[in-house]
Amino acid sequence: MTDGPSKTLLPDGLRDVLPPEATREATVMRGLIDRFRASAYRRVDPPLVEFEDSLLDGAGTATAPHTFRLMDPVSQRMMGVRADMTVQVARIATSRLIKAPRPLRLCYAGPVLRVRGSQLRPERQVTQAGCEIYGADQAEADAEIIAVAADALHAVGAKDLSVDLSLPTIVPAVFDDLGLDAKTRKDARLALDRKDAHDVAALGGEAATRLGALLDASGLARRALEKLNSIPLPPAAEAERARLARVMDLLEDAVPELALTVDPVEHRGFEYQTGLSFTLFAKGVRGELGRGGRYSAGSDGTTTEPATGFSLYLDSVLRAVPAAARPVTVYLPANTEPKQAAALRQAGWCTLSGLITVSDIKAEARRLDCTHYFDPAQGDAPCPLD
Structure with a gap:
């Protein structure tokens, strides 16, 4: 007779959180939510599981490869376990709270489950906490959402924070302006993702010049903006460049201790973003603490509205927060x-x-x-x- 599998064995990417770590996680989460509420973000709590057609609608299509699916034995409809809470909050904002005054500020916190982890984040179940603003297209909303994220992280003990600002719509706008064919776009996108200046130069002509200049316009925010200002851009990209400059001014005034960098060609992880996006880091901490940016909430043609927000990942945040003292x-x-x-x-x-x-x-x-x-x-x- 052979022994069966150990009852303590959990699937890859899942774990039990034991004391005192479970208490520490709950304390940090409560601290984040308290800071969100201090800036008038009202909490919502969507369900862990939804019908697939609503969970993966609109911006949710980007989460489809990461979503666990199961059959609802009651309705006989397919359901999905949320892989990201942002799309659920957007659904609430554009349906249940469609008549609420705009700008609408919402916050949330809870676990998400993904089909597989990544190299930097092998965990498949992680806890998210974040904020969203609906119905505001101003640069002031972008700056506010970044400032709220930084404020919450500072409040729970994270130090030496930095924000990498991205403009994921600039490269496609330049592609269109250059009239690049599908193959050249694919080659150029791959070279930019790899930050490979040699392959960008190999594109030749105006594409090599302008895309190479964009690739070089990264790093410390003021230096990057100065280089961006010297690059001829189509009108849509010019508008994003102007938004970036305004957001930088607002953040330098509101959160002067926040380090700012810019990467105008980065788009990985921002596939459904429609404008200025960002990633949060802490010095000496592996992986990003969170990310966010501008997107369109809703997809039925009548409830679509501008939105921006962020999600923090508790596993990374905990690495940036001092260890808890022994409980008295x-x-x-x-x-x-x-x-x-x-x-x-x-x-x-x-x-x-x-x-x-x-x-x-x-x-x-x-x-x-x-x-x-x-x-x-x-x-x-x-x-x-x-």
């Missing part, structure tokens, strides 16, 4: 009066009540990993363990 816990002997225990909790102490009488209170407190013990014979205040 008071051991209460089994004979402690309930009023005394309640008074300690009211004073802010975390109490752990003994269930049986023990001869050595201090030893029992140490065994249960407490930091203090309560001994009525020594007064009303908890005693620290030596």
Whole structure:
């Protein structure tokens, strides 16, 4: 007889979160949401599973390859487990809250599940937290959403933050202006994604000149903008360049400690974005803390409206946040009066009540990993363990 698979074995990319890490995650998440609410973002909580045709509609089509699907035994319709919460919040904004005053500010937090992880993020279940603004097309909305993300990250202890600003619509606009055929577009896109100046130069002609200049216009924000300003761009791309300049001015005023960089040719991960986009990083922390940008909410022709927002990834955020201090816990002997225990909790102490009488209170407190013990014979205040 052979043993079956271990009941503790979980699928790749999934894990149990144990104490004290689970408490730390909940504390950081609560801190993020509190900062979102401080800027008047109202929380929504969409379901974990939705019908496939609504979950993967509009901007949600970009999440289709990452979405788990299952059959609903009640309706006999296909459902999907959300791989991203942004598309769900957009659905709520353009349906349930369509009559709410604009600009509409919403925030959210919850787990998402993906078919497979990535090299940088192998986890398949991650927790997202984020904000969205609907019905505002101004550069001020773009700047606000970035500032709110930075404020929330600072509030939970993340330091040395930077934002990489991207313009994913500029390259397609230049492609159109140059009249490039499908094969040349594909070759150029691949070269730009690889940041391969040699292959861009190999395109030849005006394409090599203008796309090479765009590739070179990356790095520290002011230097990049100066180079962008020297490149002839079609009207649609000029508008995005002007938006970038305005957002930079607003951020430098609102969040002067935030480091800004620009990459005008980056588009990977921003496939459904319709304008200025961004990625959040912290110095010395692996992977991005979050990303966001401008997109169109809704897709039926009557509810489409401009939107911008961001999603933070809790696994990365936790790597940027200082480790939690050991929790201060008071051991209460089994004979402690309930009023005394309640008074300690009211004073802010975390109490752990003994269930049986023990001869050595201090030893029992140490065994249960407490930091203090309560001994009525020594007064009303908890005693620290030596």
